[in-house]
Amino acid sequence: MLRKEQNELLTQTGPGTAMGHLFRCYWLPALLAEELPENDCPPVRVKLLSERLVAFRDSEGRYGLIDEFCAHRGVSLWFGRNEEAGLRCPYHGWKYDVNGQCMEVPSEPVESGFCRKVKLTSYPLVKIGDVLWTYMGPADKKPPLPEWEFALVPPEQSFTSKRLQECNWLQAMEGGIDSSHVSFLHRGDLGSDPLFKGAKGNQYNLADMQPHFEVVEQPGGLFIGARRNAENGKYYWRITPWVMPCFTMIPPRGDHPIHGHFWVPVDDETCWAWSYDFHPVRALTKIEVDAMKDGAGVHCKVDAAFRPLANKDNDYLIDRTAQKAGRTFSGVAGFAMQDASLQESMGPICDRTKENLVSTDNGIIMARHRLLRAAKALVDKGVTPPGVDPEQHRIRSCSVVLPPEVAFKDGAKEALNAKRGVAQTTV
């Protein structure tokens, strides 16, 4: 449970808020690269951390993320003409480059130099993997580029999608570090989803509904270990890394690709659920990629605005017959919308003053405290928060069977490091 003011602090990320400052310390996923597929393609509206922006790719292939609204009289530059290395407002023709610098005010004499004095807010936009990343903090504090493994492996080994989730980022992210719900909410899908089925680990997951959680601090955030019984007194461990503020990686199953998420605030009542799948040492198969595009695993089918086709307006297409028969535990199809339907059902910003937390919520409790501490240290003393240093991105989830006397942080120590060209540790 949190106090009201703690809940507000953690869930508000607009300009000037404490968590807003924290989020503005990191490179965050802003767009799929395919949203800006070619030079001079149409601009795209982007809302992040409650700021309204527009992204475009100019004639020279440079990416820009600038204030959505023209400095003249506030027209949305989404209507802009993307031409000759700049985005031109269609109202009176003011034109901006990828840095937000005004290049032309056609109604004014060139000699006046007026346009040089006009500049829109702008943020860097950089392509790494399938994703365009942005950093929305002060320019002099810009950290080195991120080094998440899923974005650095060869393109044929990785797949990324995004979907809009209609609730605050924190309750979405809390689902990503809550391994205990898998034995319930997702139990119907473990044996059938093409990106999950067949792993030995699934049997342990389904057989032991009372996982024991051990959470340990790591430099960028937490390792959340969920322990279930295996054979001969051994333990099956699923270890989920959480890196501040909003990166999670689901422990692998068999040789399936590893999946995980970023939970990025659009505003305080909606977020982007970014979902990636990658394999450290092999190309994804056509069957796997087709399944991902078809909404299997952690992905889901979305409309042109990336809103899931199953959404609150159609009750997530809940199927009560499937629920009763146990084909799905909640009646909603697919991992992504099973999670999103329940998290959205809590309301846009869930009231954490009313919770009753139990021991399986330890990861969530520790993550909240880590976030609160880091936001306070940043605002009060300017301390750079965990997770900014790219060194802290080079981690992996793992699943492993260990003897009872071995702590997971020792037994899985090597497995939790991302090593280029080395396969994941998985059961």
Ligand code: FES
């Ligand atoms: S409002 Fe954009 S040029 Fe006038």
Ligand SMILES: [Fe+2]
């Ligand atoms: Fe889930």
